[in-house]
Amino acid sequence: MFEQYKLPFAYDALEPVIDALTMETHHSKHHATYTKAFNEAAQKAGVENMDVVELLASLDKIADESLRKALRNNGGGFYNHNLYFSVMGPNAGGEPTGVLAQKINETFGSFEAFKEKISGLAVSQFGSGWAWLSVKKDGTLVLSQSANQDNPISLGTDDKPIFCIDVWEHAYYLKFKNLRASYVADFFKVVDWSKVAALYEAATR
Numbered sequence: 001m002f003e004q005y006k007l008p009f010a011y012d013a014l015e016p017v018i019d020a021l022t023m024e025t026h027h028s029k030h031h032a033t034y035t036k037a038f039n040e041a042a043q044k045a046g047v048e049n050m051d052v053v054e055l056l057a058s059l060d061k062i063a064d065e066s067l068r069k070a071l072r073n074n075g076g077g078f079y080n081h082n083l084y085f086s087v088m089g090p091n092a093g094g095e096p097t098g099v100l101a102q103k104i105n106e107t108f109g110s111f112e113a114f115k116e117k118i119s120g121l122a123v124s125q126f127g128s129g130w131a132w133l134s135v136k137k138d139g140t141l142v143l144s145q146s147a148n149q150d151n152p153i154s155l156g157t158d159d160k161p162i163f164c165i166d167v168w169e170h171a172y173y174l175k176f177k178n179l180r181a182s183y184v185a186d187f188f189k190v191v192d193w194s195k196v197a198a199l200y201e202a203a204t205r
């Protein structure tokens, strides 16, 4: 049974940046639906005891095409939102510190330059999708974007995602309407960089 990430804060805790109705709909409807559909498809495929990362990395082993598609979309939706919600928090924002900050500076020049690059990927993703910060096998950082519920794992890279920005309209339309760039800019105010730093350390351990 794949468990949906439980928010450690209330739906209105990210107000006024991310409104309560968006958080509630996003988590209790969209993410819950992906989780339910993922569990159903995983049971049918007999992969319900696999690790989600291993499963998304080996989708080509699922022979049935419609099951493979269901696992890719709903397993992606499950995994992606678990990461997305887990790096958000109230009283957050600011910049990372420690090793992650060092690595970001090394790779992108500065936190501002990193923010500009990943925001560009988030805003320019055509249609629904995601922007990603991942760790490569050698510990270096890499940015990417993906469509639908794809992610660096289901796209076949060895990169380990540690931070993402959801740019599906359901993530911002109630408050920001068509202004995706405003949502992306505001999203940084609710990023808990200590969570991202812990993921970076786990990925490089």
Ligand code: MN
Pocket (backbone or CB within 6 Å): 026, 030, 081, 166, 168, 170, 171
């Ligand atoms: Mn979403």
